[in-house]
Amino acid sequence: MSEITLPTYQAVESALKEQGLASAPAELHGLLSGMICGGLSVDDDSWVGPVCDYANEGEPLTDGAKVMVRTLFSTTANELFSGGFEFSLLMPDDDEPLTVRADALTEWVNSFISGLGLMDLQKNQLSEAVTEALADLQDIAQLGIDEDDDMEEQAALFEQVVEHVRMCVLSCHSELGQRPAVEEPEEKLTLH
Structure with a gap:
């Protein structure tokens, strides 16, 4: 199985600026991820309008x-449909200041929630697991970094929060995401 990798945050950021799009990489990836997890078809270009x-x-x-x-949409979809627990959030590199990474996470989570919202999900029909995941994500979207606190401790907590976001995303996708079309094998003729 080939390894699925997202483009780097810096590459997407450069491309967004070059193309004149008014979105941060984390926002765009969060939006696309939310739409895919909410059931958007990955077999066509239905993502174009919302983007x-x-x-x-x-x-x-x-x-x-x-x-x-x-490219970002297809690598995200492939990663989500890979069947494993590998899902990457498009975030600034670990060598960026924690405050920058925390802001990007907030942008990502808010955009993910927006992407899910675009899929017209009926809140009263969501499972308990998805409802809990969404509540957690809404709480996470409000988090911030206090520069007066121990930054090493906050960095460790930040990594735990990122991992929890990944699990929330995978939970939403497993219950709400559309399955890609699977081609049926042609029936083989048997000689009698």
Whole structure:
């Protein structure tokens, strides 16, 4: 099985700026992840409209922007559908200040919740596990870093929160995400 890897945060950030899209990499990845986890078809371009609205002020995407977002969308979908527990949040590198990474996590989580919201889910029909995951994500979206506290301790807590976000995402996807189309093998003729 080939390893699925997202583009780097810096590569996506550069591409977004180059294409003139008004979205941070964490926001865009969170939005796409939320839509996929909420049941958006991964077999077509139904992601284009919401991305245009969200990241391009309703304007159509340029060809370059569409290619870049399609790459991010497909690698995210592939990672979610891989069947394992490997799901990466598109976040700044670990060598970035903790406050920068925490802000990106907040952007990612808020955008993930927005992406789920775009899928018109009926709150009263969600399972207890998904309802709990969403409540946790809403709480996480309010978290911040206190620069007066022990930064090493906060860095360790931050890593735990990122891991919990990953588990919440996987929980949402396992219950709400659409399964990709599976091609049925052709029936083989048998000679009698």
